[in-house]
Amino acid sequence: MSLTDDLWSDIESIYAEILQHPFVRGLTDGTLPRPAFRHFVEQDSLYLRDYARALALCGARAPQAAALQAFVEDAVGALAAEQEMLAGFGAELGEELGQLVLPTTRAYTSHLLAVAHGGSYAEAVGAVLPCYWIYARVGAHLLEKSSPDRLYARWIAAYGDEAFQSVVRRVLELTDALGAEVSPAERARMRERFVTSSRYEWMFWDAAWQGERWPV
Numbered sequence: 001m002s003l004t005d006d007l008w009s010d011i012e013s014i015y016a017e018i019l020q021h022p023f024v025r026g027l028t029d030g031t032l033p034r035p036a037f038r039h040f041v042e043q044d045s046l047y048l049r050d051y052a053r054a055l056a057l058c059g060a061r062a063p064q065a066a067a068l069q070a071f072v073e074d075a076v077g078a079l080a081a082e083q084e085m086l087a088g089f090g091a092e093l094g095e096e097l098g099q100l101v102l103p104t105t106r107a108y109t110s111h112l113l114a115v116a117h118g119g120s121y122a123e124a125v126g127a128v129l130p131c132y133w134i135y136a137r138v139g140a141h142l143l144e145k146s147s148p149d150r151l152y153a154r155w156i157a158a159y160g161d162e163a164f165q166s167v168v169r170r171v172l173e174l175t176d177a178l179g180a181e182v183s184p185a186e187r188a189r190m191r192e193r194f195v196t197s198s199r200y201e202w203m204f205w206d207a208a209w210q211g212e213r214w215p216v
């Protein structure tokens with residue numbers, strides 16, 4: 001099995017839970033309450049800044065120029081997405097978005113940055129991959145249904161669209177090339193990082209749905 005086949009088989013059940021989540025279902029049927037979407041947009045704009053840092057680190061550590069270029073381009077893409085969250089969606093959501101990084105966002109970005117700084121290059125790729133791949137799969141899935149809500153339809157279009165899908169294909173190819181080189185122990189570590197990030201992806205939607213706050 002290719003590395004990406006192994007990775008996806010590890011998160012099949014997490015992915016199924018993401019598609020079932022009321023936040024995700026609420027995007028397509030339009031029932032998602034605005035405050036939950038607002039929570040998501042606010043936290044995602046904060047997330048994207050650190051995600052861009054993690055991608056830039058992957059790029060800096062990549063042994064080959066093609067991977068350096070891919071990750072650095074995607075870091076710039078994540079910063080553009082941050083601006084789109086703030087300007088494009090934030091403006092429509094009324095009041096200025098908050099700046100407080102909430103627990104799940106902090107936990108997820110801390111995980112990404114810890115692995116990107118302290119793990120191997122391959123582990124760093126394992127950690128960032130769910131951010132690409134789960135959004136591409138969720139985006140493509142939701143695109144089939146779109147949404148009666150104009151704002152949600154726009155969010156779906158951004159992640160379902162072909163430009164994002166091709167960015168994700170490039171990183172999947174690069175991951176499989178890496179899979180052919182790494183030791184079994186390294187492959188196991190990549191899988192662990194990948195599963196952890198995937199769990200955080202589910203938690204990120206759930207935090208917005210629950211209106212997560214710091215308890216004290």
Ligand SMILES: Cc1ncc(CO)c(N)n1
Pocket residue numbers: 044047048081130131132135201204
């Ligand atoms: C939490 C999260 N994961 C992944 C993406 C897409 O890269 C995003 N915008 N937000």
